Amino acid sequence: MQGKQTHQRELFSTIDLESFIPKDHLLRKVDKLLDLEFLYGLTEELYCVDNGRTSIDPVLFFRMQLISYLFGIESDRQLCRDVHLNLAYRWFCRIPLYQSVPHHSSLTRIRDRMGESRYQQIFKLMLLQWQKQGRFTGKQIVVDATLVKANASMDSLVKRENADPNARVLKQYEKRYHDFQHGKRKRRVANQTHVSASDPDATMVYRKGTDGGLKYKVHYSADVKTRIITDCYTTTGSTHEGPILPDRIDYLCNEMGFDVQEVIADRGYGRGPTYSAFRQRKIRTYIPLHDARLGKGKLTPTEFRYHSETDRYQCPEGYFLYPYEKLDNGMIKRYRITGGHCRQCPRRADCLPESAKNRARFVYRSPHQHEIDKVRVRQETRAFISKMILRKWTIEGLFAEAKQFHGLRRARYRGLQKVSIQALMTAMAQNIKRIVKQSPSIYWLLKKYLSLREEILKVQNYLNYFRRIPKFFPHEAVSA
Template sequence: MDTLVPKDHLLRKIEKVMDYDWLYERLEGYYCHTNGRPGTDPVVLIKMVLLQHLFGIPSLRQTYREVQVNLAYRWFLGYGLLDEIPHFATVSYAFCKRFPEELTDEIFQHILNKALNNGDDDSENGSGGTTEKTVSTTDPDCGMFVKGEHERQFAYEAHTACNKRGFVLGVQVTAGNIHDSVAWDELYTTITRRFNDIRYAVMDSAYKTPWIAKRTIDDGIVPILPYTRYKGAKGSYRPWEYAYLPEKDAYLCPQGAELRHTTTDKDGKRVYRSTPKNCRDCPYKAKCGANEKGQKLLTRHIWQFYLDAVECIRKTEDAKCIYAMRQQTIERVFADAKEKHAMRYTHHRGLTAVTRWVKLKFAAMNLKKLAVWSWKDSFLLLLSLFPIRVFHKTRHPPCLAAF
């Protein structure tokens, strides 16, 4: 059997970097060795799930069928040509009923540790409330995901962070109607507690909120976020056209009228209002958006300073260079997960089951990348034993975590 599996097959590379002894120790208490018939090797069950996620097989039922006819899969499980493969129901039962719930996260963390200890320990650049009331009758844990005017469907969201090499550092699974900025806090806390050398956090526009800007800057992490287009009425004055007067805590409109601070609302926005008698007869009243009484209202968040700092950072050359890496890191992770690892749709129901499924998916992706890179490194080491000039790799920019 061993001679039939190519030497450069992905599963050979995985076997070279993965160890399973800790799984036997971890699961020993879940099997009885003195009573009943012998159980199926737990590592074999875990390997079958890894096969499903490594090769993007839609279901365990189909994985079971593929293992029956694929020699490399049988070799990976340690089974011969005539050995009976464990039934897919046995695998499903083990993960749903027998194995502890935290096993999935432990497998993910174990593979991530191996990846980071394999020379990828530089993780720099480190996702609202629910308003949709529609509830699924088949899976109440999911939420109505709305994108644009036409796409509406029940879904889950996997809020994910990776490092500059594309290794997934953490994931937070929520219902599809939870805004990215709401799920961001828990994911950010988990990652920053574990990786204290993060210098940059690269995020998309959904995370461009005052709280996220404040927390990252206060933690000494540089937030890098994209440009967001102003959504106000066309032809009206833009907020930045109003001059702020710090000594008076007031704003001056383009026509010279003063807007004084009157109150601060529960969302942390300071409200500035103009005097109606000064604006009632202004010819630019329509352009500034004053109400019928001739009063202009302008709001500024109490943490607007942090958003202004984010804008200044965005315009630097270093920030532009680092943000451009998103297409090679987190965007590549999402694309591979959907196109190569069957993550576009899920057959599972319930937040717990979907979270377990997503973490196993990302664990398999990390394992695949680790195995391929380790095999390349060993190949380069072999080349170095011969008098062949090998060029050094270019230096990577500083550590980053992308969301």
């Protein structure tokens, strides 16, 4: 018998949104995990106490932002539409069916009002909550950085000498770097000569294996065992990651209270000042040296003898390398063989790298050469190599996940502070996904067992104390 559905619009209906949400839904697990009551105190000073209309609940705003980054919704307009239609999103945001969703422009205003500093505090408070729960330790830290495409085109480049990059009139009359006829040479551009009128904070980056353009750089540090992101820091794309590493580890130790004992990073962080800084902090590092291509051949720099009296090196063939130039603001010296001796040297094939067969060999020397020599020996050991293998899938996998599923491949907003907000929210979304997947038997049950055991021992000690007093337990005292 064929069925036929009849439809009559209901004037009144009572619906329990929670009954529609599967028990294994991600948002149901996230809802059990989160405790966002601290947001009211964190944002209290942004609102007037006794004047103005009632604002959007800051917890509601943050829950909507979490949905955006957990499910890769990059547009505020699309986010509001999805929350309006998706029952799971409505339930997570505590929005009944009869209540309207906040307007997308309100989300933008609230985000700008909160600023980067409050997002950083939210990220910090969440980490401290999870650390108290025993979710991670933070003793072993792996660090790395990735480039994020800026929300600006190379067409927006203008000359720096024209001062105000925000002036729209300047963009109309400025001849851009590629607006030349065919057959003419393109104008060279660099961060020192040009700036983006759309996003002045974005800088040009050209790296082998990647597309050149305007970019930002996001720095992650993560716990090795759990892969929970412990620090997220955003800089311009041209900022080198090496010099800022000691400061970020100091932030974890001083501001977050972590007991960092080990740091793992790639060769981009391999600098003499970095090794010395961590040696003073008594933190063990697994960071390979950042050797230059022309300064590294089959003959290692350790085979070149240094004469401190004359400040020169001597190669295995007896020729001397003299100071050639200073790098890194005079902190590093480069020594080079002069006189064309390398061209006639019988060990030329073993000494010079493949990319510099027609050049002379040179060697670097740093004020931190003692630390560099130690690392040069350590980086060939099996333990060091295993740490480098561990680093690849631990931290680089986080960046791949952030770009593939959470929209970090390209900046949503413009400006360093707003891109930093995007990076912080992405890191929070990744952390939440890992926390909800952790088995409670590993952390919660063990902690409860240990606390219960301590209470039992206290009760036993309390009873044993009174058993030693005859007037309370005369028979037990005599028998004892």
